[in-house]
Amino acid sequence: MAKMTMVQALNLALHQEMEKDDAILVLGEDVAVDGGVFRVTEGLLEKYGELRVIDTPLAESAIIGTAVGMAIHGLKPVCEIQFSGFSYLAFHQLESHAARMRWRSRGAYHVPLVLRTPYGGGVRALEHHSESRESYYAHTPGLKMVIPSSPRNARALLVSAMRDPDPVVFFEPKSIYRAFREEVPDEEEALPIGSAQVVREGNDLTLISYGAMMQPTLTAADRLAEEDGIQADVIDLLSISPLDEETCVNSVRKTGRVVIVNEAPRSFGPAAEVMARLIEKSFWYLEAPIRRVTGYDVIIPLFAYEQAYLPDAQRILRVARETLDVVS
């Protein structure tokens, strides 16, 4: 057990899986000599050499495309795209090929590739360096979309992503890359993709979130307990796709009230999909309209107004209280 940041925990996952499985290789821009923009791939080149830790030219489409070609020939590429805002250049290869190869080849081929990329705001970065567009990938049949929220679950989910036989888009919440440390066990552990976790239990209200937004969501839950005597079930989705509908539905059937938080723009975002599933499966249990707290339908603004864009504990708290105030 050691206390680690998320960057260290992800690095540990890569080291341990690469040690165990020779088929895994890492490729991307500045991942080898530099150890990655955020240092997630640090030390891999020294340990596993240039054949398994590859600095590529600037060529996002070719990074993912060549990874598809390698993946259908027995390798397990873990690609880094420096910021999720650059992944659109690779979108064609992901959407048109990585996601479809299994289906298209009637199961003859499958694509065990992982695309790791930092996403989200809160680090005073500029446009294309702060966005949250997980819906693009979650909306694509054939891709899995995973977003961890802490060092320990980041490590355990990345391990699962590397073991998964299908392509996984793995978004890393850069604003909490180094924001806090957590005990991470020395021995490998894996968390199943497609399972949410109930990270706090209560009967009055359900709060559903994921990724960097778990921090303000948990703060809001603490404050509801302290200031209002309200106990919330807090669900960390961990996987956006496949979505763990059952965990969400079970909680809402118990509490009857729910607020969903995502940092992405509101329209067609993950919260909308969660809402739709809850309406389908827990409508008769609801005691108040389902609410969401989200980013706005704008390009995430620079610095000064980034904080106004990002959902925070205060906004979550206000909407949670409105939900609790509804008399059924």
Place this chain on the structure above:
Amino acid sequence: MIDELRQYSQEFLASLYRRMVLVREFELRAIEERRGGLIPGFIHSCVGQEASAVGATAALREDDVITSTHRGHGHLLGKGGAPQYMMAELAARSSGYCLGRGGSLHISDFDLGILGANGIVGGGIPIAVGAALAFQMQHSSRVALAFFGDGAVNEGAFHEAANLAGLWALPVILFCENNLYGEGTPQDRQAPIADLAKRAESYGFPGVIVDGNDVLAVYATVKAAVSRARAGEGPTLVEAKTYRFRGHYEGDPQVYRKPGEMESWRQRDPVPAFRQRLLTSGRFDEAALKVLEQGVQAELDEAVAFAAAAPYPEVGEALSGVYGETHGGLVF
């Protein structure tokens, strides 16, 4: 060397030198103000690449257009961008070029033909080619110039756009600043050829190599490419060999530099080199250059003061402007 300068007017030489100093000092000031807290976010400075930015833009007309890059401050200042609005944008203030929404990576001024810096490597190249296509369709004599780095020529966008430009003989100059690195990866580990100008051949137009640290050489080369473009003879790829003196971004540990490389390029620092050339020519004396340099400092003092005094955008302002009138903007 004296002969070479003779063809240029006193005013022109002075304006080139002043712009180079402006670019250099703007960058150093921005770095200082970032440390001091006025500027949030990151900066990719072009210190060392002033001659290519200034030489290339000096060869353009006011109504010509450029697309720029993440390392774009020199391109923008060269094309006439105002230091105070740039500084205010870097400081995320509402008086900045993008109302403080975009920062360094997205400065644009369409009135000056600056179609934008760009946070996406290679993103501007097809846009410049499209502008050139519009000019061709409109029977205009305007041209477009796309700035990009040695890393960008490995992106698909470069190849798709270069092919179109060659196929349709478009009035565009593809200007590659080869500073030998794409972020931390040396150019020789990004492409199997050292002379990127060669890539033009496969798209059916000339590729020219120029000393990117020699402002007059850059100017003359781009001038010739512009003439070709205006005459309907199609695109040119210009590869300016240069070097950046600072990190990829401010704070970059620069572990990737090759030994001795920085020192040898420092000997060819474009700003003092041009200064020396002006003095040697006998056409400028120390005092005249000092006046220019002091003028730049005064302009930058004002720019910083302007940025520091400018307000941050109102929340509504920062969260709007995505659509035109047909859409109400924020719907909740």
